[in-house]
Each structure stands twice: as structure tokens, then as C-alpha cells.
Amino acid sequence: MREELEDGFELDDDLARIDAAEVHRFLSTESYWAKGRPYETQERLVREANRVVGLYHEGRQIGFARAVSDGIAIAYLADLYVLPEYRGRGFGKQLVRFSVEEGAFARMRWILHTADAHSLYEKFGFGAPSAKVMERSKPG
Numbered sequence: 661m662r663e664e665l666e667d668g669f670e671l672d673d674d675l676a677r678i679d680a681a682e683v684h685r686f687l688s689t690e691s692y693w694a695k696g697r698p699y700e701t702q703e704r705l706v707r708e709a710n711r712v713v714g715l716y717h718e719g720r721q722i723g724f725a726r727a728v729s730d731g732i733a734i735a736y737l738a739d740l741y742v743l744p745e746y747r748g749r750g751f752g753k754q755l756v757r758f759s760v761e762e763g764a765f766a767r768m769r770w771i772l773h774t775a776d777a778h779s780l781y782e783k784f785g786f787g788a789p790s791a792k793v794m795e796r797s798k799p800g
């Protein structure tokens with residue numbers, strides 16, 4: 661599934677288009693949640709995701725998101741970013757919209773974690789977890 665935006669920007673969920681080295685560069689050095697993540701780990705997270713979304717400008721990878729899903733009821737959104745020089749122009753919202761409102765998981769329940777972008781995701785129906793939600797932290 662591919663969607664052309666204005667001025668040579670596009671969204672695409674084709675795994676074959678993902679620039680794994682660039683996604684790893686950003687996430688392992690510039691994100692607050694995946695600093696130091698090894699290349700092999702990142703490459704596997706991309707390859708084994710149920711859906712990956714790339715944001716491209718004239719073919720260059722400038723944003724990314726991945727979704728993990730059971731294929732039936734629930735999907736998890738992760739590793740979403742837009743490169744700093746392209747921020748503040750609506751592309752973060754486009755990435756979230758395309759990730760959760762388009763594609764095979766659009767009718768499912770979605771969950772995500774964020775440190776500070778709550779109001780971004782609220783625009784797409786995310787809210788505080790209900791009393792039914794529990795979470796088990798990574799051991800150790």
C-alpha cells in the first residue's frame with residue numbers, strides 16, 4: 661500500500677523499500693528508547709514486523725514506524741519517528757494515520773508506549789489505558 665503526499669513525499673508499507681541501515685542509524689543513535697540497539701536486532705525487528713511503514717522524500721527514508729499484531733484483535737505501534745529536519749510539517753501525523761487507520765490492522769485495538777507524544781496519538785483515538793490493562797516489565 662502506497663500513498664503519495666505533496667512535493668515528492670510518500671508513505672509506503674513495502675518491506676523491501678525500508679533502508680534498514682538508516683532506520684538503525686536513527687533509532688540507535690537519536691531515539692530516546694533504542695539507543696545502542698544492535699544492527700542485527702533492528703534488522704530483525706523490521707523483517708519480522710507484521711507491517712512496516714516508511715516515509716520517503718524523493719526516495720530517501722525520512723521516517724518510519726512498525727506494527728506487531730496477532731492478526732486478529734490487537735496491534736502494537738513502535739519505533740515511530742520523523743527525521744528532525746522534516747518535523748513540524750504534519751508528517752508525524754501522516755505516519756500515525758497511515759500506520760493505524762490504513763492497512764490490515766485498521767479495525768483492531770491498538771496499543772503503544774510513549775514518553776512525551778501523548779497528544780500526537782490522542783489525535784488518532786489513543787487514550788490513557790483502561791483499568792483492564794496490565795503490563796509486565798522486562799525482567800532484570
Ligand SMILES: CC(C)(COP(=O)(O)OP(=O)(O)OC[C@H]1O[C@@H](n2cnc3c(N)ncnc32)[C@H](O)[C@@H]1OP(=O)(O)O)[C@@H](O)C(=O)NCCC(=O)NCCS
Pocket residue numbers: 691740741742743746747748749750751752753754773774775776777778779780
Ligand atoms: C514525534 C514525531 C514523530 C512528530 O513528528 P512531526 O512530523 O514533527 O509531527 P507533526 O508535524 O505531524 O505534528 C505532531 C503533532 O503532535 C504534537 N506532539 C505531541 N507530542 C509531540 C512530541 N513529543 N513531539 C512532536 N510533536 C508532538 C505536536 O504539537 C503536533 O500537534 P499539532 O498538529 O496540534 O500542532 C517527531 O517529533 C519525532 O520523530 N520525534 C522523535 C522520535 C519520537 O519521539 N517518536 C515518538 C515515539 S512514541
